[in-house]
Amino acid sequence: MNLFFGIIIGLIILMLLVVAHEFGHFIMARKNGVKVNEFGIGFPPRLIAWIKSPKTGKWQRLPKSEWGKPQSSLVFSINALPIGGFCSMDGESDADTKPGTFGAASFWGKTKILFGGVAMNWLVAFVIFTILAFTGMPQFLPNQFTIENDSTRIGAGVTVQEVMSDSPAATAGFQPGDQIVAIDGQPITYPSDVTSIGNSHAGQQIAYKINRGEEDLELTPTLNPSGSEYTLGVSMSYGQTFVRSTWSAPIVGLGTTLQLTGETFRGLGEMVWNLISGVFRQFSFDSTVREEGQSALQAAGDSVSGPVGIIGVIFPAFANAGLSNLAFLAALISVSLACMNILPIPALDGGRWLLIAIYRLRHKKLTKETEERIVSRAFMVLFLLIIVISIIDITRFF
Secondary structure, eight states: OOOHHHHHHHHHHHHHHHHHHHHHHHHHHTTTTOOOOEEEEEEEEEEEEEEEEEOOOOOEEGGGGGSSSSSOEEEEEEEEEEEEEEEEESSSSOOOOOOTSSTTSSSHHHHHHHHHHHHHHHHHHHHHHHHHHOEEEOOOSTTTTOGGGGGGESSEEEEEEETTTTTTHHHHOOOOOOOOEEETTOOOOOOHHHHHHHHHTSSOOOOOEETTEEEEEEEBBOOOOOSOOOOOOOEEEEEOOOEEEEHHHHHHHHHHHHHHHHHHHHHHHHHHHHHHHHHHTTSSSSSHHHHHHHHHHHHHHHHHOOHHHHIIIIHHHHHTOOHHHHHHHHHHHHHHHHHHHSOOOOOOOSHHHHHHHHHHTTOOOHHHHHHHHHHHHHHHHHHHHHHHHHHHHHHHHH
16 A cells, blocks of 8 residues: 555655646747746646636636647647646747747747756755754755754654773774764765764764753763774764754755755766776676676666666665655655756757757758757657666566
């Protein structure tokens, strides 16, 4: 039941994020004088539709007998397949010249229309992260963006379970139940943060910010030198930390959006590098190099997930983890949609813009046939890639 519920929630959230993306295109199209024929939630077959009367400006039900006919006014529809949405503009080819078409818009107008969806996804992420900052932001990154003088930590975080006798921790006054909040001014999220910072400061005296009940303390143990059995001498447990902000919530929302955007592009770059280097290393005569290549390819495969993995695995896990975690995931996927659509792939918004820009710089006309040929081929490659990733996700799932 939890799996089924998570899949349903995942489908709804993904659909809403795609609809928000298409709504960004819709707003920019209308603002730049481009006629929108239909704005749809979900994909056909159509379930119900309304049309805006050009005379009264009011919405009215569009009879089913009129569905197959061209309409002079905007149609809003709800469709059967809950896998996204669409914004159908008049004359979507760059070569169209009829007034009111996408092709007739200025280059700057086309830029705003194409990137309107990207901007909307970033805006959705910013709004969600801002709300989470007010209510309690889940901490998933070791150095997740916060404003320290306006941050209240909620939850167990990293808790000391046991203090070893005659250890630096025992000498400094650590006690079981202490929550380690920060080390040397760096916020702590996971036990691994405590270990890695301790190893990097082995043999040194360093400040630990501790929460003990209602009391905040600073303990300054001198850590054991490198090569010792342990540097601090505690065993730890982890409970998820939430950080609540007040006046700085919008700043935290913006900072988190920018931070995760950077992390998304960094992860994408690492994936591409692992993929390319892994393939080239397979041609080496050195078995060690080939094994390194296989590891790189494995890392590239593990770092991506398609619709099956997102809906069938990730969403059910986050749905079980609570509303705040689910909202964080929705915002993260919204950031990912923005980053993916800005890439210079012709089937995506950034690629279409780059294609139009290249022909504009070359002072050549981008014909409808050429544009459709390039975009359709890129879409087929992208579609095949999604299928391959989905197959990998299915094997992981079972």
